[in-house]
Amino acid sequence: xxxFGKRRHVPQPDLMTLTPRRLVQCRVGxxxxxxxxxxxxxxxxxxxxxAWLFGGRPNTVVHLDQLGSYVWELVDGERTVxxxxxxxREHFGEAIEPVxxxxxxxxxxxxxxxxxxxxxxxxxxxx
Numbered sequence: 244x245x246x247f248g249k250r251r252h253v254p255q256p257d258l259m260t261l262t263p264r265r266l267v268q269c270r271v272g273x274x275x276x277x278x279x280x281x282x283x284x285x286x287x288x289x290x291x292x293x294a295w296l297f298g299g300r301p302n303t304v305v306h307l308d309q310l311g312s313y314v315w316e317l318v319d320g321e322r323t324v325x326x327x328x329x330x331x332r333e334h335f336g337e338a339i340e341p342v343x344x345x346x347x348x349x350x351x352x353x354x355x356x357x358x359x360x361x362x363x364x365x366x367x368x369x370x
Contacts, residue, residue: 261361264320277312
């Protein structure tokens with residue numbers, strides 16, 4: 244990338260065509276809602292040592308709401324975001340509208356938290 248030169252435009256794939264897959268563990272919490280376990284540190288020897296040093300709890304627990312729990316269960320590495328959004332619309336009805344934006348935003352947050360990764364089904368690349 245040149246500092247003052249032209250930037251190359253790299254086309255981004257359509258979010259709805261991507262397939263999310265889980266990278267972290269989850270458990271069932273109160274009222275059947277899901278709790279995602281995000282590692283505080285890496286799983287290396289140093290990461291485990293730091294987890295032990297700073298309190299022994301290696302994970303941060305993220306409590307999901309009804310929509311998040313439902314979408315999390317649909318993230319299986321086989322369904323696309325479009326399919327997940329369609330199933331969520333069938334399950335929740337009009338209460339979830341605009342479904343594509345809400346599901347897309349939720350999955351984007353999970354990607355930033357490194358809880359899931361997107362796989363481009365067309366090229367096979369992981370995002």
